[in-house]
Amino acid sequence: MTSKKNLQIGIIGSNSSVCSKELYTFAFNLGKALADEGYILLNGGMQGVMEAVSKGAQQSDNKNSRVIGILPFDHRETCNDYLDIVIPTGVGFARNAILVLSSDILIALGGGAGTLNEISYAWQFNKKVFCLTQTEGWSAKIADTNIDHRKSDLLIGFKDISEVIQNIRNHE
Amino acid sequence: MTSKKNLQIGIIGSNSSVCSKELYTFAFNLGKALADEGYILLNGGMQGVMEAVSKGAQQSDNKNSRVIGILPFDHRETCNDYLDIVIPTGVGFARNAILVLSSDILIALGGGAGTLNEISYAWQFNKKVFCLTQTEGWSAKIADTNIDHRKSDLLIGFKDISEVIQNIRNHE
Amino acid sequence: MTSKKNLQIGIIGSNSSVCSKELYTFAFNLGKALADEGYILLNGGMQGVMEAVSKGAQQSDNKNSRVIGILPFDHRETCNDYLDIVIPTGVGFARNAILVLSSDILIALGGGAGTLNEISYAWQFNKKVFCLTQTEGWSAKIADTNIDHRKSDLLIGFKDISEVIQNIRNHE
Amino acid sequence: MTSKKNLQIGIIGSNSSVCSKELYTFAFNLGKALADEGYILLNGGMQGVMEAVSKGAQQSDNKNSRVIGILPFDHRETCNDYLDIVIPTGVGFARNAILVLSSDILIALGGGAGTLNEISYAWQFNKKVFCLTQTEGWSAKIADTNIDHRKSDLLIGFKDISEVIQNIRNHE
Numbered sequence: 001m002t003s004k005k006n007l008q009i010g011i012i013g014s015n016s017s018v019c020s021k022e023l024y025t026f027a028f029n030l031g032k033a034l035a036d037e038g039y040i041l042l043n044g045g046m047q048g049v050m051e052a053v054s055k056g057a058q059q060s061d062n063k064n065s066r067v068i069g070i071l072p073f074d075h076r077e078t079c080n081d082y083l084d085i086v087i088p089t090g091v092g093f094a095r096n097a098i099l100v101l102s103s104d105i106l107i108a109l110g111g112g113a114g115t116l117n118e119i120s121y122a123w124q125f126n127k128k129v130f131c132l133t134q135t136e137g138w139s140a141k142i143a144d145t146n147i148d149h150r151k152s153d154l155l156i157g158f159k160d161i162s163e164v165i166q167n168i169r170n171h172e
Numbered sequence: 173m174t175s176k177k178n179l180q181i182g183i184i185g186s187n188s189s190v191c192s193k194e195l196y197t198f199a200f201n202l203g204k205a206l207a208d209e210g211y212i213l214l215n216g217g218m219q220g221v222m223e224a225v226s227k228g229a230q231q232s233d234n235k236n237s238r239v240i241g242i243l244p245f246d247h248r249e250t251c252n253d254y255l256d257i258v259i260p261t262g263v264g265f266a267r268n269a270i271l272v273l274s275s276d277i278l279i280a281l282g283g284g285a286g287t288l289n290e291i292s293y294a295w296q297f298n299k300k301v302f303c304l305t306q307t308e309g310w311s312a313k314i315a316d317t318n319i320d321h322r323k324s325d326l327l328i329g330f331k332d333i334s335e336v337i338q339n340i341r342n343h344e
Numbered sequence: 345m346t347s348k349k350n351l352q353i354g355i356i357g358s359n360s361s362v363c364s365k366e367l368y369t370f371a372f373n374l375g376k377a378l379a380d381e382g383y384i385l386l387n388g389g390m391q392g393v394m395e396a397v398s399k400g401a402q403q404s405d406n407k408n409s410r411v412i413g414i415l416p417f418d419h420r421e422t423c424n425d426y427l428d429i430v431i432p433t434g435v436g437f438a439r440n441a442i443l444v445l446s447s448d449i450l451i452a453l454g455g456g457a458g459t460l461n462e463i464s465y466a467w468q469f470n471k472k473v474f475c476l477t478q479t480e481g482w483s484a485k486i487a488d489t490n491i492d493h494r495k496s497d498l499l500i501g502f503k504d505i506s507e508v509i510q511n512i513r514n515h516e
Numbered sequence: 517m518t519s520k521k522n523l524q525i526g527i528i529g530s531n532s533s534v535c536s537k538e539l540y541t542f543a544f545n546l547g548k549a550l551a552d553e554g555y556i557l558l559n560g561g562m563q564g565v566m567e568a569v570s571k572g573a574q575q576s577d578n579k580n581s582r583v584i585g586i587l588p589f590d591h592r593e594t595c596n597d598y599l600d601i602v603i604p605t606g607v608g609f610a611r612n613a614i615l616v617l618s619s620d621i622l623i624a625l626g627g628g629a630g631t632l633n634e635i636s637y638a639w640q641f642n643k644k645v646f647c648l649t650q651t652e653g654w655s656a657k658i659a660d661t662n663i664d665h666r667k668s669d670l671l672i673g674f675k676d677i678s679e680v681i682q683n684i685r686n687h688e
Contacts, residue, residue, distance in 0.1 A: 361666060362664060362665060362666070435610065435613075436613065437613055437637065437640055437641075438607065438610040438613040438614070440613075441608065441609055441610040441612075441613075442610070456663065456664030456665070456666060457636045457639040457640050457663040457664050457666075458636075458640060460632070460636040460663060461633055461636035461637055461640065464629045464630075464632040464633035464636060465609065465633055467629040468609055468629050468630060468633065469609075481664075482664075491628065491629040491632060492534060492628030492629050492653075492654075493534065493628070494533060494534070494628060494629075
């Protein structure tokens, strides 16, 4: 077993109904790249970006990485098929707070109201969110802005995978 | 006792650090006006808009209204002094989801990241939010917009108290 | 409106499937007696003891009392019909912790695993539980015992309504 | 990465203040034995039994096992030092429900009110709990009993590590 705790990275973004094919592919490639680094990946365990990043991570040869789904449900029947560990919280969308608290840093890819909810939690909990700018959805709209006057510089725009990987390496 | 369940209205908005004197006065007057109508008022139980609306409601002569604070803490020591009923949830800011689910409709007054978090929950839970436009903060920024493409027309801008009272009467 | 916060009393106990007719009648009479005292009553909002105590409270002439249901669900469709205020938490049975934290003191009437769960939370949160001894179920089994060695004397047996009302008056 | 989801086993029991040296050693050995089997181990992330089982698991050579702490806190500063993955839920002891829901089966070692709380959740959620009988605390008291009349045979007594390992193999 690994004894050193790995960095835990939360990936948030569009669910299936608002996830374009391009965004799905981007999320898949990001998942593989993050798993190659050996990080622990957390997501909401459902479809769209969450499924893509999980599926991509499963393609990595790095044995230290794991994908964890933090589900709103009290069972695991409706999560995506690419999770190593499943946390069926049973607390509904209050699980958004748990997902954000469990992430050392977050990456946002597109996203609707659920993603905005998680980004605003990240702001409250003082967590950095790397926000994809080359997409539709909230990650692009909110990148490099401040949600309120109490903090600043937590929502950092990025354009491609190598850039966000480098940012995370610098964060450690 | 009253046997008919009264409409439950959640009021969300700026905490003390971002609540101007003008917004505090507005929230106080709104609290009194809503209590005069006999509604059950819910809020986050803390300071700023939450305190003002609670304090205003205590000035009403309507015996049916009540003010309920849904607290993040597991105790009641740090809530405001104008709550009739206190729900110390102990779940931290996951209580935002509970506050929104407990509200038949919501009213947003200004607000920072916490208010944006609650507005995005309202969108997820399909609840109407009446959003004050004559203010700084998220209620003005997000009024009359759509958070994502899956729903529409849940965030309704308003300018003064008589307008929102009339809107709520129409809602019942 | 009442400005003084009333004592908040949580009533826990058998759900419909394990609630005898005798226990239902006892809970109904207890609900009326507690409402006559003007207390705020909280319960899990469902059937059995929860419904009976709510229904009884609605028979009281005291205008200060209120019955609040803290629901596991994210909606109010399946709660009992005798609640003044409904808190649909959406967090499933994690709502047991919220119900206990929101109660200044608790009263247990019979009960199965759910009631035992709430009694053990009360112990963790250092809350007194008045436990009915003249019944089947956990309130009788656990009355006047200590759950572990870290605390003592929180689970106080009682036999009839006048006794528990007197105990609560002494508590204030 | 492993693509097949491993069995998730929750270990619950005495916190530091009620964990004897003998029980700590037993939990350590159990943690190593379960990790040798390649299981995912979940616990509350704190001291006593939780620390011992985590520490033991770190001694295993099996690369597939992981130890996950489901914390009540909103930060990771006060968890034990032997966790691979940390979920700081921020929901207080409502995390007990999440820990139980996340476990396919549970093992209880001694324990006070917190352990009783988790065992009663397991009963509500229909999860098997293997209960150590050779100890003080709730695992021994409640082994091979039924919490209420709605279910049966979920709380299975065991005496030593080889017995519980065999039971879990049979469960799969």
